Amino acid sequence: MTGVTDAARPSESYYHLHLVSDSTGETLISVGRAAAAQYNVKPIEHIYPLVRTHKQLDKVIQAIDEYPGIVLYTLTEPELRNRLKTYCQENGVPVLSVLAPVVRLFQAYLGGVPEPRVGGQHQLDGDYFRRIDAMNFTVMHDDGQHVDGLEGADVVLLGISRSSKTPTSIYLANRGIKTANIPLVPGLPVPSGLSELKRPLIVGLLASAERVVEIRRNRLLGLNAAQSVDAYTDRQSVAEEIAFSRRLCAKNGWPMIDVTRRSIEETAAAIIGLLQEHRRKLSESSGA
Structure with a gap:
């Protein structure tokens, strides 16, 4: 990923934080706020839950384009995930899949290939x-x-x-x-x-x-x-x-x-x- 563009850099008092999820977004909100709490600069949160179609992602990308900032996401669908990641990288917007490093750790320990499930932690069990x-x-x-x-x-x-x-x-x-x-x-x-x-x-x-x-x-x-x-x-x-x-x-x-x-x-x-x-x-x- 290239350096952050001037548009994506924070002002002296705030920055934009985009949280994109194909589920409820609870995981992202918790992680984002925990990280943001380490800094005095306050985030303006843009929360996008239940993003499961390209049309919904269109609106997300439009918002990121209008208010550049940090983008955190948990998207299971590969096409949506890659599209969001590619857009951010091409426009110098910092982006991170929150669960990817954790899933890789589990995969290294457990072996095999994970079976992605949207909202898998919210089952009626x-x-x-x-x-x-x-x-x-x-x-x-x-x-x-x-x-x-x-x-x-x-x-x-x-x-x-x-x-x-x-x-x-x-x-x-x-x-x-x-x-x-x-x-x-x-x-x-x-x-x-x-x-x-x-x-x-x-x-x-x-x-x-x-x-x-x-x-x-x-x-x-x-x-x-x-x-x-x-x-x-x-x-x-x-x-x-x-x-x-x-x-x-x-x-x-x-x-x-x-x-x-x-x-x-x-x-x-x-x-x-x-x-x-x-x-x-x-x-x-x-x-x-």
């Missing part, structure tokens, strides 16, 4: 229906609902208001993990029998008082609620809520995760690591 089941369970057990069914959970999250319980639960459910979450409310007891649960991993989510107060105030603004310095947004009251949740988790030996500076994805990754260890211990104890 057992894993898919497991995720749907987990999502249904999580929605039904959000914010302290149906506490009588907690033994069926894989994970139970505890935390005060605005500690990212619900978005973390939904993210975990999308990974096929049945997740319930229970709010810790001042003056209200936790569900009876919580400490007797055996199967689920119970995790406390914590955040700094400053962070919780900030989120709660923004929440009230979003609801057009009056901003009053009551217990909900008072820093001292919030600090006492956090201290209570710490004592509760410490008393019961439940792990705690500080989400103050963590993204939802990072929090979920930490929980998945704890869940794997929890399941290993359960397996060892049941086999003893």
Whole structure:
């Protein structure tokens, strides 16, 4: 491939990022954003999912011609793939097949020739229906609902208001993990029998008082609620809520995760690591 043309070079503040896929584009979006996060220059994303015909590719090429930038693609059809690659190379536009290096590695190890399947990771198989089941369970057990069914959970999250319980639960459910979450409310007891649960991993989510107060105030603004310095947004009251949740988790030996500076994805990754260890211990104890 030749050097990048002046038109394809980024400005001082942004650049164009074209993500071309014959499936949903989730893989490309994740990879593109992970790479883009390493730089201060912000990408303007152009996402093209379900590109499976030459007519659809025509529109993609027209957009790349109008807004040159980096092109990442996952195209299974050889003609479409080669056409996009050739166009970019001839016009000095940086282009990369995201999956090609990975597939070559698999091929070198496994041998044989891969059988390309469009959207092969999105099959209606057992894993898919497991995720749907987990999502249904999580929605039904959000914010302290149906506490009588907690033994069926894989994970139970505890935390005060605005500690990212619900978005973390939904993210975990999308990974096929049945997740319930229970709010810790001042003056209200936790569900009876919580400490007797055996199967689920119970995790406390914590955040700094400053962070919780900030989120709660923004929440009230979003609801057009009056901003009053009551217990909900008072820093001292919030600090006492956090201290209570710490004592509760410490008393019961439940792990705690500080989400103050963590993204939802990072929090979920930490929980998945704890869940794997929890399941290993359960397996060892049941086999003893």
